[in-house]
Amino acid sequence: GAVVSQHPSWVICKSGTSVKIECRSLDFQATTMFWYRQFPKQSLMLMATSNEGSKATYEQGVEKDKFLINHASLTLSTLTVTSAHPEDSSFYICSAETDWWEQYFGPGTRLTVT
């Protein structure tokens, strides 16, 4: 089946630094990838839609200058949390969409900002 990986699986960083999270579709090409954030005991909230070769589309309330998304190839999208603060601590999940419109999710990245 379609497999999506994320790296790193967890990261701890200091306030003010930037962190990059990678999302890869391992055995299929994904024109579209999605980035979600999940706070403890809450549902997933879509942050942005990442389209290969074009700018990402951000959901209302998500700062595009803070959460930089790059979808440089059909198998890789990256999310960079710039100038991270403790309130950015969360579980970040990406998903990749297949040609037959199914989303496969990565295992998630736990970000802790101290």
Add this chain to the structure above:
Amino acid sequence: SQQGEEDPQALSIQEGENATMNCSYKTSINNLQWYRQNSGRGLVHLILIRSNEREKHSGRLRVTLDTSKKSSSLLITASRAADTASYFCATVKTQGGSEKLVFGKGTKLTVNP
């Protein structure tokens, strides 16, 4: 308000019992999907049911869809401790020409051995 609202929020049952989770949504849909999330892990797609389908089976899972009531249910039969997870329904929302999944709050299922 959010598309896709599950109930109950939490469900605790004994191994071997059946677990039923419900999802309601507000706008018309093309399909509805159910996902499972183990604690601290990513989502696993369980099943997709299209708007013209009323029931779908996959192993011990049975999903029903009632478009007139805008609701869906997920039934897990003969539950196992390994079924302990959060379960989310998701619908597609079209906005600005693009489609995206919108998730409900989820049902936390605990299956006690």
